[in-house]
Amino acid sequence: MKKGLLFGIVASSKTLVRCVFCRVYIPKANKCIEQHTQGVKHKDNITLMTENGMILKNDEMYCKPCKKVVDEEESVSKHINSESHANWQAAIEDLTDGEYIQLESYLTSEKEEAYCEVCKKDINCSLQVIEAHVNSIIHRSNILERLKPLNGIFLVENDDEVYCKVCDEYIDNTVQSVLEHIDDDEEHIDWFAEMEDLIEQQDISLERYLANENEVNVYCKRCDMEIICDFESIETHVHSESHLNNFG
Ligand SMILES: [Zn+2]
Ligand SMILES: [Zn+2]
Numbered sequence: 001m002k003k004g005l006l007f008g009i010v011a012s013s014k015t016l017v018r019c020v021f022c023r024v025y026i027p028k029a030n031k032c033i034e035q036h037t038q039g040v041k042h043k044d045n046i047t048l049m050t051e052n053g054m055i056l057k058n059d060e061m062y063c064k065p066c067k068k069v070v071d072e073e074e075s076v077s078k079h080i081n082s083e084s085h086a087n088w089q090a091a092i093e094d095l096t097d098g099e100y101i102q103l104e105s106y107l108t109s110e111k112e113e114a115y116c117e118v119c120k121k122d123i124n125c126s127l128q129v130i131e132a133h134v135n136s137i138i139h140r141s142n143i144l145e146r147l148k149p150l151n152g153i154f155l156v157e158n159d160d161e162v163y164c165k166v167c168d169e170y171i172d173n174t175v176q177s178v179l180e181h182i183d184d185d186e187e188h189i190d191w192f193a194e195m196e197d198l199i200e201q202q203d204i205s206l207e208r209y210l211a212n213e214n215e216v217n218v219y220c221k222r223c224d225m226e227i228i229c230d231f232e233s234i235e236t237h238v239h240s241e242s243h244l245n246n247f248g
């Protein structure tokens with residue numbers, strides 16, 4: 001018999017096995033077990049479990065976020081909707097949103113750590129530790145380094161300021177003021193919103209423009225050509241016959 005955190009079939013009696021995930025008993029025959037584990041309900045339960053940090057532990061269904069064995073009578077979906085679980089889920093989503101923190105290894109294995117992509121390290125996945133981590137100076141500045149090339153922000157000779165190419169504006173070189181600029185500055189946000197609208201599904205890439213201070217063009221993958229990065233030129237290009245004919 002296959003084993004593993006997400007297999008779910010455990011011995012029950014001489015003639016029956018039990019699926020811990022679906023709360024059902026199955027005749028102890030490979031064919032029946034296979035039929036069950038290939039079934040939609042079983043697969044749906046596993047999907048829900050992997051999204052919610054529920055694993056098989058000592059032949060029981062164990063919820064890592066709630067730190068407890070799930071009641072025998074409680075189904076996966078019922079547990080997920082329980083107050084303690086739903087509260088954890090909401091809190092962790094809130095804390096990790098936009099923070100480049102990967103929960104997958106925590107949610108799908110016995111590991112107690114999440115992974116911070118920008119700090120390149122494991123962090124214990126409790127709400128308190130994650131909260132302290134995302135607010136730490138080192139994490140904030142690593143986030144900033146990640147966001148700069150996506151936002152057209154560059155270091156300048158004087159260390160006190162950085163330059164936003166998009167807004168043609170200097171900003172205090174502190175983690176807080178740069179993040180505020182990226183998240184809250186109206187001109188900055190409007191430029192990105194308008195630009196994204198314009199190039200949506202047009203195969204036009206801003207990547208190099210935003211990451212290189214001296215780059216003046218964006219790149220059209222569809223036409224394999226450069227276009228000056230202003231709204232008018234890009235708009236003209238996306239409506240041009242050659243671009244439209246290159247479609248697909
Ligand atoms: Zn099952
Ligand atoms: Zn739970």
Ligand SMILES: [Zn+2]
Nearest residue numbers: 116118119139
């Ligand atoms: Zn971090």
Ligand SMILES: [Zn+2]
Nearest residue numbers: 164166167188
């Ligand atoms: Zn800006």
Ligand SMILES: [Zn+2]
Nearest residue numbers: 220222223243
């Ligand atoms: Zn084009």
